[in-house]
Amino acid sequence: MKKKLKSKKFKFIPVNKPLITKEDISYVNRCISKGWISSEGPEVKKFENNFSNFIGHKYAVAVSSGTAALEIAVKSLNLKKNDEIIIPNFTIISNAIAVLKENLNLRLIDCNLEDWNMDIDKIKAKITKKTKAIIATHIYNFPLRVDILKKICKKNNIILIEDAAEVVGQKLNNKLCGSFGDISIFSFYANKQITTGEGGMITTNNNKLYEHSKSLRNLCFGKKDRFNHEGIGWNYRMTNIQASLGVSQLKRIKLIVDKRHAVGKKYFEKLKDNPNIYIPEISRSYAKNIYWVIAIVITNKGLKIDAKTLMKKLLNYGIQARPFFWPMHKQKILKDKYIIDKKENYKNSEYISKYGLYLPSSLDIKNDEIEFICKTVNILLK
Numbered sequence: 001m002k003k004k005l006k007s008k009k010f011k012f013i014p015v016n017k018p019l020i021t022k023e024d025i026s027y028v029n030r031c032i033s034k035g036w037i038s039s040e041g042p043e044v045k046k047f048e049n050n051f052s053n054f055i056g057h058k059y060a061v062a063v064s065s066g067t068a069a070l071e072i073a074v075k076s077l078n079l080k081k082n083d084e085i086i087i088p089n090f091t092i093i094s095n096a097i098a099v100l101k102e103n104l105n106l107r108l109i110d111c112n113l114e115d116w117n118m119d120i121d122k123i124k125a126k127i128t129k130k131t132k133a134i135i136a137t138h139i140y141n142f143p144l145r146v147d148i149l150k151k152i153c154k155k156n157n158i159i160l161i162e163d164a165a166e167v168v169g170q171k172l173n174n175k176l177c178g179s180f181g182d183i184s185i186f187s188f189y190a191n192k193q194i195t196t197g198e199g200g201m202i203t204t205n206n207n208k209l210y211e212h213s214k215s216l217r218n219l220c221f222g223k224k225d226r227f228n229h230e231g232i233g234w235n236y237r238m239t240n241i242q243a244s245l246g247v248s249q250l251k252r253i254k255l256i257v258d259k260r261h262a263v264g265k266k267y268f269e270k271l272k273d274n275p276n277i278y279i280p281e282i283s284r285s286y287a288k289n290i291y292w293v294i295a296i297v298i299t300n301k302g303l304k305i306d307a308k309t310l311m312k313k314l315l316n317y318g319i320q321a322r323p324f325f326w327p328m329h330k331q332k333i334l335k336d337k338y339i340i341d342k343k344e345n346y347k348n349s350e351y352i353s354k355y356g357l358y359l360p361s362s363l364d365i366k367n368d369e370i371e372f373i374c375k376t377v378n379i380l381l382k
């Protein structure tokens with residue numbers, strides 16, 4: 001089998017590499033040559049304006065990462081100790097960290113097996129008088145049904161924090177993801193739809209949350225007396241260099257989203273008939289698959305191959321893959337932190353975290369690379 005697959009053409013196919021164009025570089029160079037290297041300057045404002053216009057929220061605050069955006073968003077709500085925030089169990093640790101840093105209680109919701117988003121049907125049973133917010137995170141491919149969740153939140157007086165870090169440019173019923181939240185967050189890390197190297201954004205229509213977020217990003221400097229600070233904030237500022245890359249990348253967002261979708265479609269066509277794999281479909285009635293990552297789950301446990309084993313085997317052929325998130329209930333560092341839901345089982349997250357992985361999906365990945373990866377996967381999982 002090895003002989004059949006060994007290919008001299010592809011030494012190494014990385015799971016993701018960013019696509020930085022000549023236009024991006026010359027735009028960033030212009031910013032640096034004008035001396036706009038720190039957070040003070042026009043590019044940050046321009047990126048914020050362009051981004052809020054794009055999402056359809058009134059206000060935007062550019063920050064240093066998606067994680068920083070989450071921490072600020074949660075703190076901006078001024079919740080009380082032991083108030084509860086519901087988050088997905090299958091997600092990035094940043095969701096949990098933002099809650100715990102404010103001494104709030106975590107409530108965890110297991111994911112479904114169709115798109116790995118938090119199971120909305122399980123949320124109602126978790127809502128108590130102490131539930132003040134839900135972090136609604138879109139995971140990997142299809143959007144979480146934030147349209148449905150928004151109604152539940154409204155009815156129960158709960159704030160919707162939409163985590164659209166992975167899905168900039170994706171639409172849910174023709175409305176952009178990130179535009180549903182009372183406050184929304186985005187990430188511009190190198191593997192995201194658009195990148196600023198490191199970076200993030202908060203958007204909202206709420207003036208109070210906007211002013212508070214802006215202040216928290218920048219050490220809560222005093223309005224009257226600058227160095228007499230009004231609160232305990234962070235330096236989570238974005239630089240103009242980063243923002244200029246964001247401005248340039250955002251111009252291409254439609255092309256980027258279309259390209260990613262096209263890559264995902266090619267993978268889907270080549271993997272869909274393998275009975276040992278689950279790969280989400282190309283589109284549904286309410287959304288197109290954004291294929292932020294080319295995620296697959298091994299469904300045949302009889303093969304005795306889990307994600308870790310498959311990743312190792314793929315690497316022998318120069319194909320880099322990554323495992324799915326490690327679910328929150330299995331994080332050692334959170335062991336004593338989600339006390340309320342401790343006895344619950346999270347069997348879906350547990351299953352996909354063991355059997356799920358994602359394959360290379362750089363925007364400039366070549367057709368013959370996709371062909372080679374799918375052929376390899378199909379032979380290894382026969």
Ligand SMILES: Cc1ncc(COP(=O)(O)O)c(C=O)c1O
Pocket residue numbers: 065066067068092094095137138163165166187188189199200
């Ligand atoms: C859903 C989600 N939220 C938040 C983040 C955090 O973003 P950052 O890496 O910019 O801190 C990530 C990172 O991948 C993510 O996937």
